[in-house]
Amino acid sequence: MPGSDVFTGTIDLLILKALTWGPRHGYAVGRWIRETTEDALVIQEGALYPALHRLERKEFVSEQWGESETGRQAKYYTLTARGRAQLRREASRFESYATAVARALAVT
């Protein structure tokens, strides 16, 4: 993960979160992450699309081609039941992890 812009593992988590309100296409997922984190997290396309395919292989999301708001063909991703469970697991793991690190950093 050369540049280390992103902490490994959080991309999947954020993608799953982005899909909690219904199907979204890949490009929109990336935009959602960038926007809701106010540019603090920008997922490169070379990381985003492989991550989506990875999640599809693991059956955390399913794919459907559809039409985007702009009238273009786009691949929509839908959170599966397994994906929803995975999101809960990963979110709680991230939180306890972040808390643990923050606690360690706070030691004086």
Add this chain to the structure above:
Amino acid sequence: MPGSDVFTGTIDLLILKALTWGPRHGYAVGRWIRETTEDALVIQEGALYPALHRLERKEFVSEQWGESETGRQAKYYTLTARGRAQLRREASRFESYATAVARALAVT
């Protein structure tokens, strides 16, 4: 990062933090991380020692052989000025990153 036990990049951060109170040897660094995070973070030795060598190469820490509390030879690591600066940078990066992710996860 196979098992995904640890979010990439945080090992270095925690090692640097562990050295803020003076020199510590590698084994003690690993123990400190495990103890202060109450087993939430257990750094494998196969990740810990290479990380220490990496930080040494980058001149964030320096090495000195010494005697441990148990009277054994042990390699002590000391935070350099550059290491201290790196710790500040990485700690603040982690905090803003964790905050951004937490904010995204909190969206309803």
Add this chain to the structure above:
DNA sequence: GTCGTATACCTGTTTGAACTAGGTATCGAC
């Protein structure tokens, strides 16, 4: 005595996520 456990170090190999750096194509605006 030797057996297990904790201490203390090490590295070769593999894995795989993220990055780099390209590529294709459509559409509206200027």
Add this chain to the structure above:
DNA sequence: GTCGATACCTAGTTCAAACAGGTATACGAC
């Protein structure tokens, strides 16, 4: 007509972390 935004893709590279071993000392239990 070309520029930017949208929308998708993947081959190749990097390198942190995990895996899976290894060495050696000290100490108490048995």
